[in-house]
Amino acid sequence: MASTFKTFLNNDVAQTKTLLHEAIPITGTLVSGTYAGTYGSEGHIKNYSHAMFQSVYDYPHASSSANHIFDITFGYSSASQFQNATSSQNTEKMQIYNQMAQVLMGFKTDGNLRAFDEDGNLSGGNKIYDAYFINFSRLLVKDEIKKGSFSMTLLSDNAYEAAAGAIKIEDTNANNEYKVNSPAGEYGILYANALTSGRSFTTPDGLSNPPIGLIFYQAGVVVLPMADTTNYSITPDGPSNQIFTSNAEMNSTPGDEYSELITGSTIQLMADSLRHRIDNITFNNTTELNSSIYFCRANHNDFNYSSNPTYLTGSKIMVKEKLTDQPVSYITSIGLYSADNELLAVAKLSEPLKKTPSTELTLRVRLDY
């Protein structure tokens, strides 16, 4: 009996899962220096009237070519020493913190909000009550940030314009030490390393690369505390696990120092200040690719003839001169069909593939979801 379809058997379909990683480099010039405009209102920076966060694009955001890279915002807890009714955007900053904590850390058994924890050990240790939040776009993060791949270099020198005092913030050894006690998926601890002689970290427990923040891999959120989480304050020179010293100038206007930033500046100005200090960010994203592989088996006696109109002259087969010649056909397309003969997916070969009764082929067709 002639046929044009071949039914898949149970062993003709296989499922696979592949993790794809892409390197995402975000240079400091892209974040803070590429596009013209007054600092804080450059073309690729989008500020909102609600002033709750600032968005960074890779191109002037009014253009359809622009891609959203990340958002920056800042928040503090009601338990923070900086919380004060007179502080700039006090309500909004608490709202941001509570929102991020609710999503990323969840609630305690007593129903109260759980604060961010410096080392991920929720039963004790230092808490993070105020922090920058860098929320990376889904476009970059895809399914998640690859553990152990995150790196961010900040310029922490006290002078605003000095390209010095570089510190590197990484999720070192996150592949083995990530935490799973968050309702928003897995997260790792960010550690700081001084890259230049301008900065050094000496913490009370003697760590030269102290924990300095958190990274939530599936959520694509980086949490960077402002204050020293050991002392819950911003100190001049340390002992410290804070990113900037209290004397660091965070604005071109003299007097806008780090210690004054939290209480005296809007979220937008704080975002501008952090952007100005970002030298570079890199990470690898992860895409979880689920595939079905269909093994299209063309046995020796399958698919040797064609219904192509050029295959016949009258009714005579063009590629055969006499009865005993082998039929020949050339495959260019593979169609995957439903039981009711609807074409659901199609794959194309790069060049015609010869099929004769003396050949058998297995064409593996992969359909990704």
Add this chain to the structure above:
Amino acid sequence: MAFLNNSGDIILDAVLTDTGRYRMAKGDGSFKIAKFALADDEIDYSLYQNANWTGVGADGAHASGSAYYDLNILKTPILEAFTNNTSLMKHKLISIPRTNILYLPTLKLNALAGARGVKGQGALLQQASGTFYVATDSTTEGTTKLGGTTALGNAKWMEGFSTPGSVIRVDQGLDTTEIPPSISIPGDLKETQYIVEMDNRLGFIRKPAASEAATPSFIDDDNIASYYFTAGSDTDYIGDVPFANSDQVYVAAKDVIAGPRGTSINFSLGASIQLQTSTFLFTQLGGTEVISGVSYYVLDTIVRVTAATLGRSMTIPVRFIKAV
């Protein structure tokens, strides 16, 4: 020791068609891949340079031998996949276990004036333009319009509103004079199922010379309705190609298949409610034509007939017509 030849195992990335995405979005389990087919839409087998070759400067087989017969075919560039489910996989490869076949059946439209339908219906209708005319309302069929003019020849149009008196007929068989028509076509070359596809917005398939509409098997996301007809079950539509007379010989005035005959599919067309009652699609997709001084809206489309098991297909041009 040489490397193993791994060319027999190829990995290809597939793309979902619009219908595939549509079914997946429905989420009702209708997206289930059950079978596959192979096709050679881009291949021109007339480039196969064996002794049958009739190309430019044709002098038979390639001088360098049979290894060079398909040199030009293998150089054929292949197009990327379209995602429209009706735009590709037009010419499927066929599985027939035996290899001693020199002739394959073809499909031919039998529009000869002398031919009679399998079921005894009237002669088929076709214009010189090669298009079937289908009237879409009673006014158009009336005596003041198409019914009263001889400009289209004697009744060379089909009633799409009232009960049609004629059929579209497609014959299947071996169109060769090297095998007499009295020889029975082999069972594995005799088509037993046909798929008829047409734009469901414009019209529908009806029983031959009857008003009863056929039920489409499914209508895809592009409004293409597919009708499946099976020999033995749909005897109103499918039957053996009849002989013009009892001599069982080929009669050129009535037969389009010169050799052994297979089956014949017959059907009539009806105009959709929208074409019957509105000129919207005519003005949007069609134009106007003047016949014997009378203006008509016209809308051209195609009806595609596919032999389901042997894969061959043909498109039949149809022109829906409506008095202005």
